[in-house]
Amino acid sequence: MIHLSSARTSPVRPRTGAVRPIGVGRVRLDGGFWGTRQELATRAIVPHAMEWMRRLGWIQNFESAAARGPYEHRGREFADSEVYKLIEAMSWDIGRGAEVDEETLERLIGVVLAAQEPDGYLHTLFGRPWQRPRYSDFQWGHELYCFGHFLQAAVAHVRATGDTRLCEAARRLADHVCTMFGADGLNRVCGHAEIELGLVELYRETGVDRYLEQARIFIERRGTGTIPLHEFGQAFWQDDLPVRDADVLRGHAVRALYLAAGAADVAVETGDAELLEALRGQWARTVARRTYITGGMGSHHMDEAFGEDFVLPPDRSYCESCAGVASVMFSWRLLLATGEAKYAELIERTLFNVIATCPSRDGRSFFYANTLHQRGTHTQPAIDDDGVAIRGGASGRQPWFEVSCCPPNVARTLAGLGAYAVTESDAGVQIHQYLPGSYDTAHGRFRIESAYPDEGRILVQAEAPMTIGIRVPTWAEAAVLRHGECATPVVAGAYAECILEPGATAILEFALEPRRTSADERIDAIRGCVAFERGPEVLALESVDLPEQWALEDVVVTGGPRVQDGDTVVDVALRSRGGEVAWPYGSDRGGRERGGSAPVRLTRYHDWAERGPSTMRVWIPLAG
């Protein structure tokens, strides 16, 4: 199999934009926080997910469809897409030069190709004589959604390997979609956006204009009321308003973010500046009003959806791991289009506090939802006869879910992560994420060394002369760029630039003291509370770190943070109470006597629930 080490191996490859991606094939991560997790994805998460998909029959669906006989479909409407995400993850792994189980991948590709219908249609749940008809359920059928993931996987595979089989199948499928849903075809959109991303990327790969045009049609068609009414409201699938008329993301978070990412792709490729501007506005208002401190999005459990402005209750934060993936996808496209640091900063926040939180350290269990406040240790999800969690539970990571979109979605993100660290432009290279490793750009090679996020020091050394821009986080205090003899103070929230000569180094340094953070008072649920952060990492107070007999719900912050023996420590006191009050409302319920203070260590949010069942708070009430 051919391993292509070129810019081709980028998950997203716009034809225009402020900066250009360099692709996983030109990056070698060198351990560190993210290199370790990328290896975890390759060695543990992908095999774990493969095992579950085989056990539950999701792979068997393709084998059965390929055999052309009657069979009972296993799993949910979107089970096909999980298999495609694995193919995508393994493709990026190949692209970055990792060892993958190519025999298994080849078998997967074989059955998927064999399951495709002669007219290009490819979904294992619909359309066969014993099944529901094709396109009979645009609300929940997820046909076009699965197609979209197939197109993404096919593009990943051809970019990483040069093998065109999946890409050819993707073209047959895309041609079928264009015929069925083109300007003169069915006036429908899928209940779950995703096909748009796949079509644009296939257009970028093949140059076939009709795929871009079809994506544009789907984007323009959404919001025109083509999806039947549902109790969640039509904003759930963003069919309430045309994409360009909305001013904020709303409805189901993953749907909203995939749609926005797909719309950004269309805007960039068609030169639709108005649409791009609308999307930038939606991003800004969503980040200002509908995003948790972790970068997590979605505050409704019922419909996995965005709440209204400032509805961000920590104890009902949904923050689906897949919404984190989707947020990175949307921000990345805007970053490529504009080169603005704020998009890279949200990506970083989301990576450290959503994506890194999802898998356990052994890569064998996962958070589906990511709560910011866990009140009880007992809230376990229902487990079915297969040992599968029926829905994401908040109190601990689970090996697998009935809806198991998150594990393979995180796997494909980690596999391709190298591509998100650095971009290039005619003027130079831009460093967005401080991932230690070596990078091969149009301007030559350079490497990054850093123990970030433990240390606030990022060293860059180039092999060729080049202009580099290093992002300085908005929260960075006393940031300086050391370059040659100079130590220049640099502006937070922008890119610090310098010209590097071969062998010379530039070092970005900033303080990484823990900091206390308060919130806009309009976020009702955390009024009077503070959170703690250190660098890009949100910290949390876990019950296992409290003195014995202290209940987390009775704890208030009295001082801190400070660093003690390498840990971030805060002082907390216990509210003492005089027994149960019969009714929690009255003229005298506001204040309580408090006991003595004690120092407690905070844990990194992404590490919580790694030491057994615990309760946890990111936002802690402030004393007084």
Added chain:
Amino acid sequence: MIHLSSARTSPVRPRTGAVRPIGVGRVRLDGGFWGTRQELATRAIVPHAMEWMRRLGWIQNFESAAARGPYEHRGREFADSEVYKLIEAMSWDIGRGAEVDEETLERLIGVVLAAQEPDGYLHTLFGRPWQRPRYSDFQWGHELYCFGHFLQAAVAHVRATGDTRLCEAARRLADHVCTMFGADGLNRVCGHAEIELGLVELYRETGVDRYLEQARIFIERRGTGTIPLHEFGQAFWQDDLPVRDADVLRGHAVRALYLAAGAADVAVETGDAELLEALRGQWARTVARRTYITGGMGSHHMDEAFGEDFVLPPDRSYCESCAGVASVMFSWRLLLATGEAKYAELIERTLFNVIATCPSRDGRSFFYANTLHQRGTHTQPAIDDDGVAIRGGASGRQPWFEVSCCPPNVARTLAGLGAYAVTESDAGVQIHQYLPGSYDTAHGRFRIESAYPDEGRILVQAEAPMTIGIRVPTWAEAAVLRHGECATPVVAGAYAECILEPGATAILEFALEPRRTSADERIDAIRGCVAFERGPEVLALESVDLPEQWALEDVVVTGGPRVQDGDTVVDVALRSRGGEVAWPYGSDRGGRERGGSAPVRLTRYHDWAERGPSTMRVWIPLAG
């Protein structure tokens, strides 16, 4: 038709207890807050609900079943029960001597009786050759649930009219249930408790022991894991723990409260003191930790369920109107068993702030959920082709819902409301709710005069010598009982007793000043906020009462409350902000400059959204 004016006309008629109900037939309400609403139910809500049930085919289901030919069932699994609730409401209306449309009622009874199967089974969605089999879906089928409502309606009808036809049908149905689900029958319970209440009341009406025994079996069987797993968790249908082992209500609020009420009935009739004690403990902990200031219960939209302790976000309060009805049912049974004032007080709070909030003033639209914080004026539920709201929207009352349990449930409660005001015992009579009207008790007649809740003055005058106990609310300040020459200070939260001679009056007086209320700090979502109450009524700040251009979300309380021109007024200030902040978290997000204060009037919570679309808060941030 016979109108029976006896103690028989009570919705709940325990064979034992601290106090005894007197029945709707011995009460004549004389206008006032509740008399007006009772008339509204009879004259507007019941006909409105009847019209919708006919339009949507829910009554036609019975006609079709009676015709014994194939038909397509209309509505949800529990549509039958809504028709039964209307029969129950009309029965209590007859019982209280109101004019009802007896021709329509007679037609309803006719088709329901004709739809019953020869073996007693009665459900229009299951068991016919073209339908799903009987008892094939204990999670969602609602068969036993519908039976329970039928038993309640049948008992209401025979108690109010003496007409035994429905009661005989109920006995055939109950006999069928006992055969199918007895100790030797199917080891199953319904996903939604309700049958237990109906069986016990039928036992009370008929004296047939096996109905009580069957109710006992259902109560004991729940919590033993007979319901298949579901993503909501088994607490959703209270199948996680045996009833007597639980220490708090949990899961779906209406299910939990109907179950608790049925279990209280079983405990009382079987003399099961341990079970009764367990239920009293569950009530106390639920009220102390899981109840909104309105008396509303349920803080999850996803599963219409109780949250964990102190999870009571106002902006996601579900507080289903039916949970209010169910809470009254549970508290009423504990009040009858114990005679304790706290149960009557929660009933009062729930009546004024949940039940009274549900219907609009014209009785033609309803709240399904009752939010305590409405952020936007735009959140309308989806409306289907029939003009039906697909789920309860929080921003305005709706004419009808796909799940339209609340309108007929509120109607039956209002129709029977007279029965909840007063009880009797061998020692005398007890006044729990200050409903002006005349009451005919075992000790003779008496009447109540009061403009409550506008005034804190309740006059009682008896026609015969009797001992009366008048409940004094816990929030009542400076309460005195005027009797003859004396004005005796009385204790809040208990019954003030006196002996009344014929013609003499006792007058309970207390201050009704508006009061400012804070909350237990463990309720995260309202930390730093205050609410306002006056008497039993919770007040709210509605955007239509703010100065123009003031956004409710930017308002803080600076002073008050005080009374001004008969209204309750508070001082509020506007937080001024310097434009949009890109990220709502940081070291400086806690404080904001504030503009000048202005007085604004508060509205009674049950009156909100009567003046067009508005935003609304019960809990308002306190300045400083």
